[in-house]
Amino acid sequence: MLSCRRTLLSQVIKKKRQAKTKTRRKKTLPSKTAAISKQQEVEIQDEEGEEGFNLKVSAPSHAHGVQPLGNLYLNPGSVNSRNTGLGNLQILSDELVLDILGLLGPSQLGFLAAASKSLYIFANHEPLWRNLVLEELQGGFLFNGSWKSTYIAARYSSLSTYPDGAKMRVRDFYSDYLFQSWLCANLEMKPEWLQRDNIVRKKGISVEEFVLSFEEPNKPVLLEGCIDNWSALKKWDRDYLIKECGDMRFSVGPVKMKLEEYFKYSDQVKEERPLYLFDPKFAEKVPVLASDYEVPAYFQEDLFSVLGNERPDYRWVIMGPAGSGSSFHIDPNSTSAWNAVIKGSKKWILFPPDVVPPGVHPSPDGAEVACPVSIIEWFMNFYGATKKWQKRPVECICRAGEVIFVPNGWWHLVINLEESIAITQNFVSRRNLLNVLDFLKRPNASELVSGTKDRVNLHDKLKNAIEANFPGTIDDLVEKAEEKKAQLKKVSFWDSVSDAQVGAFKFNF
Numbered sequence: 001m002l003s004c005r006r007t008l009l010s011q012v013i014k015k016k017r018q019a020k021t022k023t024r025r026k027k028t029l030p031s032k033t034a035a036i037s038k039q040q041e042v043e044i045q046d047e048e049g050e051e052g053f054n055l056k057v058s059a060p061s062h063a064h065g066v067q068p069l070g071n072l073y074l075n076p077g078s079v080n081s082r083n084t085g086l087g088n089l090q091i092l093s094d095e096l097v098l099d100i101l102g103l104l105g106p107s108q109l110g111f112l113a114a115a116s117k118s119l120y121i122f123a124n125h126e127p128l129w130r131n132l133v134l135e136e137l138q139g140g141f142l143f144n145g146s147w148k149s150t151y152i153a154a155r156y157s158s159l160s161t162y163p164d165g166a167k168m169r170v171r172d173f174y175s176d177y178l179f180q181s182w183l184c185a186n187l188e189m190k191p192e193w194l195q196r197d198n199i200v201r202k203k204g205i206s207v208e209e210f211v212l213s214f215e216e217p218n219k220p221v222l223l224e225g226c227i228d229n230w231s232a233l234k235k236w237d238r239d240y241l242i243k244e245c246g247d248m249r250f251s252v253g254p255v256k257m258k259l260e261e262y263f264k265y266s267d268q269v270k271e272e273r274p275l276y277l278f279d280p281k282f283a284e285k286v287p288v289l290a291s292d293y294e295v296p297a298y299f300q301e302d303l304f305s306v307l308g309n310e311r312p313d314y315r316w317v318i319m320g321p322a323g324s325g326s327s328f329h330i331d332p333n334s335t336s337a338w339n340a341v342i343k344g345s346k347k348w349i350l351f352p353p354d355v356v357p358p359g360v361h362p363s364p365d366g367a368e369v370a371c372p373v374s375i376i377e378w379f380m381n382f383y384g385a386t387k388k389w390q391k392r393p394v395e396c397i398c399r400a401g402e403v404i405f406v407p408n409g410w411w412h413l414v415i416n417l418e419e420s421i422a423i424t425q426n427f428v429s430r431r432n433l434l435n436v437l438d439f440l441k442r443p444n445a446s447e448l449v450s451g452t453k454d455r456v457n458l459h460d461k462l463k464n465a466i467e468a469n470f471p472g473t474i475d476d477l478v479e480k481a482e483e484k485k486a487q488l489k490k491v492s493f494w495d496s497v498s499d500a501q502v503g504a505f506k507f508n509f
């Protein structure tokens, strides 16, 4: 996935608000005039000048004292030590400096950090150390409060007492890029981001009603009460999961981790994009997990199952701390999905297939998507724009025991509001089979198709297996789709000649 960081901080910091009463315990963001050492007591406003943003109560101040660029202009006479310490490299953007530093190893970063205060800050940028840990140590690390100290503790056991707390604060270092990274890691969700709940909720509807009202018209719905019989709802807490999963390793971003190690990380994490446990082989790895839930009645038809073990990845266990989640994407292979929350809660935002969400830029062939670095950054910079859109997104908070149906082709973003555990499955029923077959046949299928090694042949394999298992199904579906298309054409012809307002015909000769 590509990313596009927008540096709006200088624009959004609008005015200082006076410190609030002591009962207001939330930490707030730096204002134009506040000294950065008082970051936690000041507040910034969003573009519309509405309410400010709040920092999490547990938010530490920036470890190295980085300030947003706007503060430089409010401190006449101060010189940006970012530039003085970078020398000739100061013309490079922060992103470029970090990209270059990303090519260095740990010792080189260590040496560079001693060259100037500015390089000290850049070379200590936590995502650089996160990459080193993930690339070099794979899943074999125990998170130690910060990525740098995790790296040092794992690589140099003699330095395991590396004093992570002894961080140097640098005066007059201004950078929107670095500041925003800290900000996004420490920002609390604004109440107005959570308020809108416009999804249709249903409890106890029949499968027929689900198909007619939601699956057929490809509309999201939140289903209540349909997983009440899952033993996972009662059993899945940390102790149970650690006991059942033992030393089994699960996919967490690019690495594999034991649950105990992952929880140690997720308990301490304060970063913009927390690592998310998202494992497509959990049921094969720990079969008891698969026996703790069953596919809800609405989603029983799953035609990909004709491929047996050759089907693309289709079911995942998902775990993550508050702030983790999935940034905007469309589900793989044009499938639909359901997502059931077992613990915690998730904020969902969904846009229909014909509306690309603000701040999201898919490549023309759909193979890549550029979007803000983190989910919280999307909320900060783009959520407000959706208020003015004609096609408002569908939004909700999905809580433990609830299931959301995500129709094929819908863009969606999800953020965990607290530590959460969920199961999701992607499926193809007769309502969606032709879409999936079309998708798998696209000329760039080798880039678009996912979840399987044999991307190019998936179309033929699926088509042949469906024909063998359900003879005539594809022909029937094609015939029905053509009838529907003809019907729609007829309707739109009569629409075009009738005046809907008065019910009278209208001919233009």
Ligand SMILES: O=C(O)CCC(=O)C(=O)O
Pocket: 318, 325, 326, 331, 337, 339, 346, 412, 414, 422, 424
């Ligand atoms: O983070 C989540 O729970 C959402 C997962 C998701 O969007 C997906 O599986 O497509």
